[in-house]
Amino acid sequence: MPENTVIDASKTTFGVGITNGGFYHARTVVQASPHIDWVIIDCEHGLTSLNPGVADQVAAIQAEGKPALVRIPATGVSTGTSWQIKYCLDAGAKGVIVPKVATPEKAAEVAADCRFPPVGRRGFGSPYGHMSWNMSFQDYLAKANDHILCIVQIETKEGMENLEKIAAVDGVDVLLLGPADLSMAYGYSIPNPDPHPEVEKMIQRVKDVAHASGKTWRAFHATLLKISDPGSV
Template identity: 60%
Template sequence: MSTHALQSAFKANKTAFGVWLTAGGVFHARTVAQASPHLSWIVIDCEHGLIPLVPGAAESIAAIHGATPNGGPSAVVRIPATGVSASTSWQIKYALDAGARGVLVPMVSTAEKAREVVSDCRFPPAGRRGFGSPFAHGNWGVSVPEYLATANDNISVMVQIENQEGVENVEHIAAVDGLDVLFIGPYDLSISLGYPTPNPDPHPAVEQAIQKVLQAAYGAGKKWYVEAAIFSIKG
């Protein structure tokens, strides 16, 4: 069975180092996955990267999970649609049906949207995810019954706080059951609040907003990370 290094780091309360994959290709994804034994996760960026959700993300997931025989980083997909107004449900379904260990949803600004995201990541009765993929279980190295029995507890759910509304609602978002990580996008957050983008540090007012998100994450027992050149999830 392929390992879920990111979730293992969560359970051990350790910092989880990860990288961003913005260009597609099986060999590229495999090379990144083999780059360091200290990587816990790789985000396949289908929002701003050059990787299509289908079939690019699916091929990258398979390459990452099969790159190291003793278990490597967890493949997480950042879906293309934002959480502001677009429907993210079908894109989450595509990512999970391809075998992703988690999803990252951009621009989540309300607790209602966060609950929708969590529901789309869980099979009933915990959520509303449908079953039918012939690939997800194989990508995890388990049987179909094993996948159905373990998927709800082994999919990491992450949302991005990137605008003023999200900051205003962050305590409610952080309190959503089943949500694992609050991701802070300092560039979009700076733009949303009317300040220059970080160069290299964010504007003091943006830093205050970031600290508010971090405190909300701590208060709710959730993990957090701030977008940077090297990514690490903390909690």
């Protein structure tokens, strides 16, 4: 099984986000450059539907040996994230991004939905996920918990207030910062291209808290880059 190169690789990695649907569109994007290491399918602000769009695009991307991540449309301020996480992972995605996670309770719920028991509450039954990973379902069950990325997006005042508690949740792998929504939440203009100085301070705080908690962090408006030396960025 290819490593989940978003954070597991020993080098800086580069990825792209796609907002339009279609198997061939996804395949064309992932083949566009040998330097693309991963692809985000954006179902929150993009035009790809969960059914059947995600399954088709996950298959196209991972057939090229690259991990597909899915940003689900439901946000952490609503209650309907669980089934969307299940759908994306059952389609074979290597990870999910949940927008607007603002409390440690929601972060713990998301983490549990990403993992099979005994560490989580994800149910098993999909005949497709393991095929996307090119392995038997027995091997998939043995490996999925260690290779699926649980990514929560910090982009609200409440999320910033609960930042340390969210970062401390077991099973959360990445803190993904949404600078545009975070800027608007505090009454600042969105980055164009640079964020307001006060928002830049928040970005640095997310980085510091993530590192202190042993987590990876990313800023969505820039790139989702692997930090080879977490102390240096």
